[in-house]
Amino acid sequence: MPERIRRSKFIKGEGRSVIINNPYDNVDKSNFDKVEAHKRICQQLTETYKCKNHDYGDAYAITRKEHANAILFRIFDKYNRLKTLLSGAEQKVVDESIKDTLMDIANYCIMELIEMEVDELGSE
Numbered sequence: 001m002p003e004r005i006r007r008s009k010f011i012k013g014e015g016r017s018v019i020i021n022n023p024y025d026n027v028d029k030s031n032f033d034k035v036e037a038h039k040r041i042c043q044q045l046t047e048t049y050k051c052k053n054h055d056y057g058d059a060y061a062i063t064r065k066e067h068a069n070a071i072l073f074r075i076f077d078k079y080n081r082l083k084t085l086l087s088g089a090e091q092k093v094v095d096e097s098i099k100d101t102l103m104d105i106a107n108y109c110i111m112e113l114i115e116m117e118v119d120e121l122g123s124e
Helices: 034-056 059-066 070-087 098-122
Strands: 009-011 016-018
Touching: 034 098, 059 070, 059 098, 070 098
Parallel strands: none
Antiparallel strands: 009 016
């Protein structure tokens, strides 16, 4: 079974989210490599995708079959979530950070690219 995802944890009273495990603990801050950072983030995206697909099933592909523009719905939802988080407004749902939301947006874009490839393979 896939390892569970650790989302951001809210620190009450400070009005912000923090990451449980700091992903920068093992990063040489004096010699930050953006290509390595990209690779690490992509690995996190893959693990998140794997865990969520396990929990939700292939829900995005199913939704996309019913609604050709499903990507627009998902991105719009996350865009609105990001806008709210960036505004600093009080949050009732406190386990999703700005970084979590950006990761979700990136994964939705990748899922759309995957479904486009599935479509292309099916039309050959």
